[in-house]
Every structure is written in structure tokens, then in C-alpha cells.
Amino acid sequence: xxxxxxxxxxxxxxxxxxxxxxxxxxxxxxxxxxxxxxxxxxxxxxxxxxxxxxxxxxxxxxxxxxxxxxxxxxxxxxxxxxxxxxxxxxxxxxxxxxxxxxxxxxxxxxxxxxxxxxxxxxxxxxxxxxxxxxxxxxxxxxxxxxxxxxxxxxxxxxxxxxxxxxxxxxxxxxxxxxxxxxxxxxxxxxxxxxxxxxxxxxxxxxxxxxxxxxxxxxxxxxxxxxxxxxxxxxxxxxxxxxxxxxxxxxxxxxxxxxxxx
Amino acid sequence: xxxxxxxxxxxxxxxxxxxxxxxxxxxxxxxxxxxxxxxxxxxxxxxxxxxxxxxxxxxxxxxxxxxxxxxxxxxxxxxxxxxxxxxxxxxxxxxxxxxxxxxxxxxxxxxxxxxxxxxxxxxxxxxxxxxxxxxxxxxxxxxxxxxxxxxxxxxxxxxxxxxxxxxxxxxxxxxxxxxxxxxxxxxxxxxxxxxxxxxxxxxxxxxxxxxxxxxxxxxxxxxxxxxxxxxxxxxxxxxxxxxxxxxxxxxxxxxxxxxxxxxxxxxxxxxxxxxxxxxxxxxxxxxxxxxxxxxxxxxxxxxxxxxxxxxxxxxxxxxxxxxxxxxxxxxxxxxxxxxxxxxxxxxxxxxxxxxxxxxxxxxxxxxxxxxxxxxxxxxxxxxxxxxxxxxxxxxxxxxxxxxxxxxxxxxxxxxxxxx
Numbered sequence: 001x002x003x004x005x006x007x008x009x010x011x012x013x014x015x016x017x018x019x020x021x022x023x024x025x026x027x028x029x030x031x032x033x034x035x036x037x038x039x040x041x042x043x044x045x046x047x048x049x050x051x052x053x054x055x056x057x058x059x060x061x062x063x064x065x066x067x068x069x070x071x072x073x074x075x076x077x078x079x080x081x082x083x084x085x086x087x088x089x090x091x092x093x094x095x096x097x098x099x100x101x102x103x104x105x106x107x108x109x110x111x112x113x114x115x116x117x118x119x120x121x122x123x124x125x126x127x128x129x130x131x132x133x134x135x136x137x138x139x140x141x142x143x144x145x146x147x148x149x150x151x152x153x154x155x156x157x158x159x160x161x162x163x164x165x166x167x168x169x170x171x172x173x174x175x176x177x178x179x180x181x182x183x184x185x186x187x188x189x190x191x192x193x194x195x196x197x198x199x200x201x202x203x204x205x206x207x208x209x210x211x212x213x214x215x216x217x218x219x220x221x222x223x224x225x226x227x228x229x230x231x232x233x234x235x236x237x238x239x240x241x242x243x244x245x246x247x248x249x250x251x252x253x254x255x256x257x258x259x260x261x
Numbered sequence: 262x263x264x265x266x267x268x269x270x271x272x273x274x275x276x277x278x279x280x281x282x283x284x285x286x287x288x289x290x291x292x293x294x295x296x297x298x299x300x301x302x303x304x305x306x307x308x309x310x311x312x313x314x315x316x317x318x319x320x321x322x323x324x325x326x327x328x329x330x331x332x333x334x335x336x337x338x339x340x341x342x343x344x345x346x347x348x349x350x351x352x353x354x355x356x357x358x359x360x361x362x363x364x365x366x367x368x369x370x371x372x373x374x375x376x377x378x379x380x381x382x383x384x385x386x387x388x389x390x391x392x393x394x395x396x397x398x399x400x401x402x403x404x405x406x407x408x409x410x411x412x413x414x415x416x417x418x419x420x421x422x423x424x425x426x427x428x429x430x431x432x433x434x435x436x437x438x439x440x441x442x443x444x445x446x447x448x449x450x451x452x453x454x455x456x457x458x459x460x461x462x463x464x465x466x467x468x469x470x471x472x473x474x475x476x477x478x479x480x481x482x483x484x485x486x487x488x489x490x491x492x493x494x495x496x497x498x499x500x501x502x503x504x505x506x507x508x509x510x511x512x513x514x515x516x517x518x519x520x521x522x523x524x525x526x527x528x529x530x531x532x533x534x535x536x537x538x539x540x541x542x543x544x545x546x547x548x549x550x551x552x553x554x555x556x557x558x559x560x561x562x563x564x565x566x567x568x569x570x571x572x573x574x575x576x577x578x579x580x581x582x583x584x585x586x587x588x589x590x591x592x593x594x595x596x597x598x599x600x601x602x603x604x605x606x607x608x609x610x611x612x613x614x615x616x617x618x619x620x621x622x623x624x625x626x627x628x629x630x631x632x633x634x635x636x637x638x639x640x641x642x643x644x645x646x647x648x649x650x651x652x653x654x655x656x657x658x659x660x661x662x663x664x665x666x667x668x669x670x671x672x673x674x675x676x677x678x679x680x
Contacts (some may be wrong), residue, residue: 031430041522069339095401127480141339145525146533181543221533224349231350232521239517243510250503255299 030158031149031179034211036232038151038218041200042233043083044226045219048083053216054130056209058091059196060196061140064187069190070220073114079226080219088114095119133173135186144214151218155181161189262381263634285446289475294494295501296481298659302372302478304508305365308334311509312362313467317460321356329408329453333410335535353524359401360527361516364549366394378480379588384582386473391578393466398551400459403452410532415545418442423558424532426565443538481484483659484591544619553609554667559620560628570632577639586647591644594653598646606639 054075057067074093083091092112097119100107109236121214122128138146147153156179164176170184177185191206218251219225230241241244269275326345341348370390373379379387391534402420406413421438425431440447456655480630487493495501507637518529527549531542544578547555561567577584592599612631618624 025472044400050268069336069343074343093371142533146530148530171302226519228349228524235517235521236514239510239514243507246507246510250507253499253503259498 009025029179031152032159033213034152034155036151036215036218036227038215042229044229045079046215047082048200048202049212049215049249050219051083052202052209053212053214054081055198055221056084056196057140057216060209061213062118063121064128064137065140065218066128066137067118067141068120068139070118071114072116072118075107075224076114077223080223092116134184137187140217140220142221144218146221149157151214154217155210155214157185158191158214159207172237174192266367271677283482291496291498292490293475293497294478295497296479296493296659297495298481298483298493299501299502299504300374300482301504301508302368303481304505305369305372307505308365308509308512309362310467311371311512312358312365313460313463316355316362317356317464319351319358320457320460322351323355327453329407329450331409331449331536333637334407336448345405352519353520357516357519357524357527359404360548360550361512361519362397363401364395365512366450366473370394371606373604374597375446375592376482377484377585377587377592379582380585380587380590382477383480387474387582388579389466389470391575393463393470395575396459396463396466396549400456401548401550403456403459405454406449407456408532409449409536411534411536411540411542412529412532412545414444414538415542416537416547417448419545420547421448423568423571426568428565434525441649449509464611471639480590481659482591482593483656484589484593485655487659491658500539534672546617549613552614553612554616556612556616556628557632559616560625560632574632574635579637581639581643584643586644586648587650589652589655591655594651594655595646596653597650598643601638601642601646604634608634608638 012186037043037049057065072088072095075087075091076088092114093117096109097110097112098107098109098118102108108125122131125136144150144154149156157177159181162176162178162179164170168176168183170176173186175185175188176183191209193205196204196209202208262293267278267285269278274284289401323341324336326341326348328334338352341351341352345351371392373387400581402416406417407680421435421444426439427434427436436442438448439445440451481487490496528547545550554571554574558567558571561570587595588599589595608631611627612635613622615628615631620628
């Protein structure tokens with residue numbers, strides 16, 4: 001009884017500040033709720049979707065967006081797209097990476113290695129900004145964690161392009177997006193049906209590509225997610241069992257004094 | 262203090278103990294007579310000790326991999342999350358640990374408010390506790406700056422700018438705090454240094470807090486003085502240790518729930534955007550545990566006034582033992598005060614809620630009402646209720662149910678159930 005009282009009060013205290021989160025900004029329409037495979041306590045990533053998502057990233061996004069905190073080796077690590085060792089090597093070596101200085105003091109380029117970080121499309125933030133009409137395409141390494149609404153929000157923006165409603169005029173290089181905060185986005189709608197050719201035969205509709213690339217970005221932001229979930233379940237089981245044992249010990253010890261505890 | 266004399270059994274133990282009475286201390290901590298009717302609200306002291314140790318251990322490991330530099334801090338956090346073995350676990354424990362620490366400390370403080378644990382002869386314990394709480398807020402604030410995300414940067418800018426409200430010297434003080442003309446690399450460096458220092462100051466104060474506790478002994482839900490040791494008390498070990506362990510495990514289950522399943526729900530997504538002095542976030546909000554004070558700060562249109570009021574909201578607690586005029590400690594026997602206690606709880610929760618909202622419209626009104634009530638509670642309600650209230654009869658001891666006013670023992674039993 002006491003236990004349930006404690007749990008009730010705990011949850012009361014916790015709940016008291018949860019609604020705060022969802023009310024931060026009322027001006028945004030709620031993003032589409034997608035039933036992601038990585039949701040929930042035991043969620044895992046869909047391997048095939050991750051591999052397809054990487055393809056979309058590589059062929060579409062990566063021409064403007066960097067992912068500077070990821071390395072090519074991450075693509076072969078457990079819990080991720082899990083490309084084979086050979087595939088990772090092939091992916092890495094398809095990029096020309098600047099290295100150096102060599103013993104002559106010269107910088108040089110060489111084919112990428114799995115240990116290299118993802119290659120940046122631009123040499124620096126200023127160059128990226130200048131090349132994109134004054135809007136810096138954000139680094140996508142932790143983008144899913146950096147946006148309220150997470151994966152749902154990213155997915156919604158990708159599929160949320162529309163013609164502006166009557167009365168809304170857009171400047172040159174600005175696009176209308178239903179889900180973007182303020183509805184104005186400088187990224188054009190890059191996804192059209194059949195844009196990439198998936199090697200596994202999946203039809204590359206806009207929704208499919210958006211879903212795949214969002215899954216890929218979710219993994220990129222939280223590459224530890226699967227380990228975290230698996231470890232979490234074990235930790236919970238351990239803690240609950242230990243709590244029961246300690247509770248029984250407590251009953252036994254206190255029965256000497258006050259059997260009512 | 263328990264008054265018994267302790268003599269180690271072994272010769273070596275006796276030799277050592279005569280020179281440094283650590284074994285006597287150990288025996289005191291083991292036998293320490295504790296009221297046997299302590300409820301689960303009393304387990305948060307132990308839980309807080311656990312929280313502090315967790316923060317120190319995980320923090321030291323994080324410091325081995327973290328780089329306190331404006332250009333490298335954000336990347337070094339990602340390095341911890343991706344490349345350090347179990348770095349994600351250590352960081353998530355540390356960041357959620359701060360929230361759990363504050364959750365526990367708020368329960369601990371409100372427990373003290375409900376059962377009158379701050380009242381004579383425990384004023385010094387209370388004051389040391391408040392000093393710990395102040396240092397906790399400083400440590401948490403500086404810790405939140407370290408990842409050098411957008412909320413880190415702008416939170417630091419807002420809070421440090423408060424000092425510029427001081428007349429005449431405000432701007433100079435702010436520049437001095439920054440070590441620059443805005444929040445910048447020197448600010449980050451000193452915050453890291455202080456963030457590493459403060460937990461050890463807290464640890465020292467915790468020792469004093471417990472020392473001061475062991476002089477009068479624990480308060481208890483009935484709030485009466487008890488003879489120690491007596492049949493009203495139990496030795497700290499194993500009775501209280503096992504109970505604390507049980508409560509701690511329950512707490513750890515919730516803690517682990519956050520760490521493993523929703524590690525970012527208590528943080529702000531903007532803090533995964535690297536700090537950018539050129540872009541101000543739409544809403545700058547502190548972490549949830551500072552929100553009530555943030556609401557008080559923003560409820561005043563004048564900057565200096567807001568700062569003074571915000572600091573007063575904390576410092577008023579220091580004189581609480583002298584504002585409370587009631588002879589009875591525990592709110593269990595104070596029907597009127599008990600209601601005001603719950604109004605205060607709701608008031609603080611409401612302030613926290615509006616602290617997260619934009620300071621406009623209804624939120625601003627609520628913040629002002631909440632702020633006024635907060636101060637009224639301490640300045641008016643506490644002294645006046647203490648005089649006017651007709652308290653319920655208080656039992657003579659914990660195990661002997663009762664009392665002066667002719668109430669039946671069965672009622673006293675009911676009171677004990679309630680507490």
C-alpha cells in the first residue's frame with residue numbers, strides 16, 4: 001500500500017512537468033505520427049530501411065548537408081545499417097578525402113578509409129551558407145535530437161511541401177512547407193517519386209524515401225539506441241528482482257520491531 | 262549522538278582507534294538511534310547521497326573525455342556519445358542524474374516543510390541544506406552550459422546578464438564573470454572549472470549536514486521529541502539501511518527508465534544545436550528544476566526588481582525557522598497549516614509551469630499571482646497560522662499512543678497510520 005502510494009506520488013511529480021514540453025510552441029501543427037520500428041522500449045532499427053536511407057542521404061542530402069560526427073566505419077557497426085566490411089570499405093573509398101600535410105608540407109587527397117569521418121560537402125559553414133541562398137543546411141548528425149518532434153518532425157517536413165495558400169507570397173528561393181516552423185523553408189523539395197533506384201527493389205516513392213532517410217537520421221543521432229534498449233531491459237529486470245529481494249529482507253528485519261511496516 | 266562507549270575487540274583495532282577514532286565513528290553510524298516511525302519521505306536523504314556520488318563518479322569520467330573549449334566542446338560531447346565505450350550511458354546518467362537529484366531534493370525539502378524538520382533544534386541542519394541546494398543550482402546551471410549547445414549558450418547569457426542589473430557596477434561585474442565582453446570561451450572554461458569544484462563543496466556540506474543531524478537526531482512524522490535510545494528508536498543499521506536501500510532501488514528504477522528509454526525527454530532539443538551567438542532561440546528556458554524561480558524573475562517588469570525577488574525567494578527560506586511561530590512541528594497535527602502547505606506545493610508547481618511558457622498574457626498573470634502567494638505564504642501565513650491555529654492533540658511518544666486531550670488510543674493509532 002505504501003509502495004503504491006509512493007509510486008503514485010512519484011508519477012504525480014513527474015507528470016506535473018511533462019505537459020510543459022508539449023505546449024512550448026503552439027504555433028506549429030503537430031507532425032505526422034509514424035509508427036517507427038525504433039519506437040518503444042524494445043524498438044530496433046529496420047536494417048533494410050537504414051541501408052536504403054543511407055542511399056537517399058548519399059545521393060540526395062549529402063550534396064548540401066554534412067554529417068561530420070559520423071565515420072564510415074559506423075555504417076558497419078552493430079545496431080546500424082550493418083553494411084558488410086567490404087561494403088563499408090567500398091563506400092569509404094568512393095570519397096576523395098583531403099589528408100596531409102605530407103613530408104613536403106603539401107595537402108593531398110586519397111580515397112577514404114572506414115576510419116574517416118563523413119566527408120563535408122563544403123569546406124566551411126560560410127561556404128555552405130553562401131552556396132544555399134544564405135541558409136546554412138544544418139549538420140545532420142544529431143538533427144533528429146535537435147528538433148522538437150524528432151523523427152516525426154523530420155519526416156513531416158520532408159513530405160510537407162505544398163503550394164502556398166492564397167495570400168502567402170514567398171521570396172525567391174523560399175518554399176512553403178506545412179510542418180516547418182513558420183511554414184517557410186529554404187530547402188527546396190528534393191524528393192520526387194522514383195528519384196533513387198533501390199537495389200532491393202523497393203519502390204522509391206516520396207513517402208518511402210522520406211521514411212528511409214528519417215530512419216537513417218534517427219540512427220545517426222542515436223547510434224546507441226538498440227544497445228540502450230537491450231541494456232535497459234536487462235537493467236530493469238535486475239533492479240526489479242533486487243527490489244523484491246530487498247523488500248522481503250526489509251519485511252523480515254522489521255518484523256522484529258513492527259510487523260506492520 | 263549516541264552516548265555509548267565503543268571499544269574495538271581486536272588489539273590492532275584498539276591501537277588504531279585510540280589514535281584516530283574512526284571505528285567509534287563507524288559504531289556510532291551503525292547504532293545511531295533513529296525514530297522507528299520514519300516513513301518513506303525520510304528515505305530521500307540516502308537517495309540524495311546516492312545522487313551526489315553518482316554525479317561525482319560519472320562526472321569525473323566525463324571530464325576525462327570532455328574538452329572545455331568553445332570550438333571543441335560540442336564535438337567532444339558527440340565523441341563521448343559515439344566513440345567512448347559506454348560514453349552514452351555515462352553521459353545520460355549524468356544529465357538525467359541532475360534532474361533526479363533535483364527531484365529528490367525537492368521532495369526532501371517539502372518533506373521538511375510538512376513535518377517541521379527545520380524547526381528548533383534543527384535550524385542549522387536546515388540552513389546547511391539550503392546552502393547545499395544553492396550550490397546544486399549553481400553546479401547544475403554551469404553543467405548545462407558545458408555541452409555548448411544553443412540552450413547552454415543562451416541560458417548562460419540570460420543568467421549571467423542578471424548581474425548587470427546591479428546598479429553602477431553591474432556591467433563591470435558581468436564582464437568580469439564572463440572573462441570577455443560576452444559569453445565566450447573564457448566563460449566556458451571557468452564554468453567547467455567551477456562545475457568540477459562545486460560537487461566537492463557540496464560533499465563537504467553534506468558531511469556537516471549529517472553531523473548536524475546526528476546531534477539532535479532525526480525528526481519524525483509525529484514531530485515530537487523522543488528519548489534516544491528507547492523503544493521509540495531503532496538502530497540505524499540494519500533497520501534504516503535496509504529501508505533506505507529499498508526506497509533507493511525504487512528510485513533507481515525510475516532513474517533507469519529515464520536513462521535507457523527517454524534520455525532526452527527532460528532536456529531541450531535546442532541543446533543539440535551547436536551554440537551560435539548570432540541566432541537567438543525562440544524561447545530561452547532553463548532546465549525544469551529552475552523554472553519556478555525563472556517565473557518569479559520574469560513576473561517583475563523591472564530587471565533589478567526581478568533579480569532581487571528571485572534571490573529573495575530562496576533567501577527567505579533561510580529565516581523560515583524564525584518565521585514559523587507554531588509550537589507543533591508536524592503538519593499532521595496542524596489542520597490549518599496542512600492546507601496552506603498543499604497550496605504552496607500547487608503554487609510552486611504552477612510557477613514551474615508558467616516558467617516554461619512565454620511571459621505574456623495569462624501566463625504572466627499566473628506568474629504574478631503565484632509569486633505574490635509564494636511570499637505571502639512565508640511572510641504572512643506561516644507566522645499568523647502559528648498563532649491562530651488550534652492544533653490537534655499530539656501524542657506523548659511514538660509507541661505509547663497518547664495524550665493530553667482525552668482522545669482515545671484508537672485515534673492515536675489512526676494518526677500513526679496517517680503519517
